[in-house]
Amino acid sequence: MLKTLLKSVREYKLPSILCPIVMVGEAAMEIVIPYLMTFVIGELELLAESPEYSVNITRIAVCSSLMVVCALFALFCGVWGGKLSAKASCGFARNLRADMYDNIQTYSFANIDNYSTASLITRVTTDVNNVQNAYQMCIRMLVRAPILFISSVVMTCLIEPQMALVFVGGAVMLGLIVFVCLIKVAPHFKMMFKKYDGLNSVVQENLTAVRVVKSYVREEKEIGKMQTATEEVYKYSVKAEKILTFMMPCVSLVMYAVIIVIWTLGSNMAAGNVFGNVNAADLQTLNIYAMQILSGVMMVAMCLNMISLSKGSMDRICEVLEERTTLPKAGEPVTQIKDGGVTFENVDFAYSQKSDVRVLTGVNLSICAGETVGIIGATGSGKTSLVSLIPRLYDVSKGSVKVGGVDVRDYDMDVLRGGVAMVLQKNVLFSGSVAENLRWGDENATEEELRLAARQACAEEFIDALPGGFGYDLGQGGVNVSGGQKQRLCIARALLKKPKIIIFDDSTSAVDTKTDALIRESLRKHAPETTKIIIAQRIASVQDADKIIVLSEGEVSAVGTHDELLKTSAIYREVYESQTGGENAAGGENDGDE
């Protein structure tokens, strides 16, 4: 897991390695400066001891200047190290985000279905943030702290090895306390984060469904849900922090105990009661080392804590990074689509390999290039699933789908999808101008081409009426145009691809019957080669198709023209009658179509 993540360090390897080294420089100074202090203090104490003592001015001058030099060097190292760590950690985070995003771009529809949008967003932002903090802490502290610890111990040994033993003993105890506490606290934190997710989803739901809540006057119920959620978060936060607030005094207590032992022992050594090479000035220096050693241990513990806390985030990031597309690339990809013919051979399909719920079973179809094909069926009969197989948004479970006589799995993905345009049921436009959105279909489309596609989709007129025309800003999700307009823009966008096959997945539901017919008419005229597959609720939208496929519970129940189906298919007739009120089943003046 760590390996996967660390791959993203890349160009930030140098600062990542340099930072700890520079930090060691700073740490070394932290050791040297107190040592130099001892000399200054020592002189003063000798002076305090006997006023006649002639102070060694050179020694003080040298030590003081050395201290200044050291402090400046430490300052330099500290500042540089800080900058390096900021560069390395932010850069690492940037690469992580980019890598995740890149990988998400390779996902198939089946991959995408695995993650909720909210969870992907959390992974790209919050989780990366957590990892960034842990990384930053590690490169700053994980080398510096042990070095500080070891050199402090060494310096102490120089003064008096017995004292070093006391320190090591204290450090071990401290390490144990911190270790035990962190192990105890981890599950509580884990629960707390889980409860946080729950809390967020309550807020999220209430924001998106505010109208439902208000309509049903369910404010009190929702407030109750929220209170349960906050209560849970409170419970686990307190549980976790209780341990932490207990840990800190324990840590201080150990530190104090070490200091008291040092002073008791040291005083006795200085007084000559116990053998040992410690004098009064040394004691104060030892005090400083004690702090450094113990804070070194604390730092390491904190780092480990950060890492363990961010472990959940790391796991979630790795999941995204390691997810491989469920659509394997073709070995020797075919790079050209011969024509827009489509064949389904014994196709079975299920959304998940595990589930045995077949969405499509035993589908056999043959659609010739240039044909107009309508698909009709009840809610949940598998219409969308059927057409999703053509641009290989999903792979079949059994059988094969062929485009232009070649299995879709043998095509280069970009070529296949470039040749098959699909106007999805859930139309999405992006923030940006009308022209920018249309150019999704063809990046290099000229003004004329945009206009032509818009005209074919019956969108030209209303685009011109918009303030700014093709330059009009659509806003996020295309909120600034109506449903029908949105659908027509999506159609124009698809037309710009000049596809071999174009699929309309219920994409004219908000367009009136006349415009609907006009769009079909212009398609017939301007794209005779293109195979047109239309899923529709309205019989009128498919009535004049060359072929209409009636789907029922994942199976093809009938295929034929409008007139044929009226005679042969009960389902089709029923749908037709439901739309015409059954008065004039043969189609009269007021039967809902032109």
Place this chain on the structure above:
Amino acid sequence: MAMNNKVMGHGGSNFRGAGAKSPMKTLKRLLGYTFSRYKVATAFVVLFVLLSAGATSIGASFFAPIVKELIVTPEHPQVDMWVIYRNIIIIACVYVAGGLSSFAYNRIMMYIAHGTIKKMRDEMFVKMQRLPLRYFDTHTHGELMSLYTNDIDVMRQLLSQTIPQLISSALTIIFVFSFMVYYSAFLTLVIFCVLFIMLLTVKQIGGQSAKYFLKQQDALGALNGYVEEMIEGQKVVKVFCHEEKARERFKELNDNLNETGRKANSFAFILGPVNNNLGYLQYVLVAVVGFVLMATNNVGVLLSGYLAGNTGIAACAGMLVSFLAFSRQFNMPIQQVTQQFNAIVMALAGAERIFEMVDTLPEDGGGEITLTHGECAEGVWAWKKPVGGGFEFVPLKGDIRFENVVFGYDDDKVILKNISLYAKPGQKIAFVGSTGAGKTTITNLINRFYDVQSGTITYDGLDIKSIRKDDLRRSLGVVLQDTHLFTGTVMDNIRYGRLNATDEECIKAAKLANADSFIVHLPEKYDTMIKGDGANLSQGQRQLLAIARAMVSECPVLILDEATSSIDTRTEKLIEQGLDKLMEGRTVFVIAHRLSTVRNSHAIMVLEHGEIIERGSHADLLEQKGKYYQLYTGAFELD
């Protein structure tokens, strides 16, 4: 709906990247909010912080006598171990007391902080539930969401860590300061000079850091927004092979975030070493100044503190040793305070945003008339209207009338012009017209999501403004254009319509809505969990559930706003039969694009530019050969 979204684009006054506008006021309010609820606990916190800070500073002063005792001089030839032990015992006691106090205040503060955070979240949520719809239309979800996450989070840090640390640091500074003045006022002055330089540096660096941290928040928001949009539209991205393009803009935003983050963190990380090493320089400076003064025999200047008059050079040197130790102690808390700088800036910016939301005026509760069940007669729903001292009951029927209603979302843009209509109990009224003609707006006015600008709407003869809002809405069943489901089982979601509905009633509603047939195919049937707004269901299935939810509510008035747009006509037909059975004697408003949906209505209103241009039954309207006829025959574009 589309209308409301449009408003959203222009709204959002809340600029996330800005710092707090009035930090002092916000801080005062935040502290008041936090501590006024925990007066006694706060007193204890202050007491324990005092004890703990006192212990840390006083404890150090007992080391000097030990050092002094250990140094053997002709006048003091014998080390008295008792003096040493006594001091060590005092130090131990002081430390234990200090440790216990710090444990105590941390514990208490933890309860205060988390308690406050919980309380604040709850209150924000309660408050949010009472906000008018207009508020949600003018703020993005991301904005509101981050109030509960980011903003609250930095506040928790402020309360549980920064504030106790600040108090403790301030006290330590005061203690140490007094000791230093006690020893030598002159050297204290020297320290103050360094301190001044230190503060200037901190202000510079900290200011830069805070600036970039706020910018970083902004960059993060922008990235969030983009990722959200792209991942929402991921399937379109795929279908158009647009992956490369989608990466470009992301790269830009990602680089921007990296840049601001790097700067913000650089400045923040620099603060520590700068302070720390300035502290060392200060140490050297004090030592040198002390020596120079001693060497030049200016002991009087040196000992200008409480010890003035004690002119021995030995005492002087001893004092200098202690003073140097204190000066190290003085730096620690100052360093701690400066490192909290960013936390404070960010927390105050967040707190201000939270208070802004809490301060928004809530939706008014409506009038005095309430809905009662069984109060005037057994099992009868009725409006209870206060008249004089007593009450008058008006039976609930579902008669709705609009009289000369004028309305616009903005004052200067009228959406509905002078609408008058009536719907008698049991009638089905349909609205037909282009998007933006005002169909959804009409239903928004009935349940008082918005209020009319002029004219009146009456419900069973009562002005809806005189009815309590909750009761008014309770009497209206609504199926909205966008279906939203809640985390929970399928059954829970149906029961949302009426909380005391039995399982049988829910299943019956599901059958009427034709949802039963797909529910029984779900892995756990009615106990299947719905997650992420029903992501595992198809658009049509979600609509069926929403209809079942409305059916179970048994309201006398039902509003269906494009409720069957994703359902095939055959299923719709089946639902309609169920609806008709259920809604016998009740009023239904239908908005639909599909004319087949509205055909059997008692009255169809054709709306255009906020006006009713035609009304009548299907047959009447066809006879009129007007707009409806054109629509129906496809001669006119409906959009």
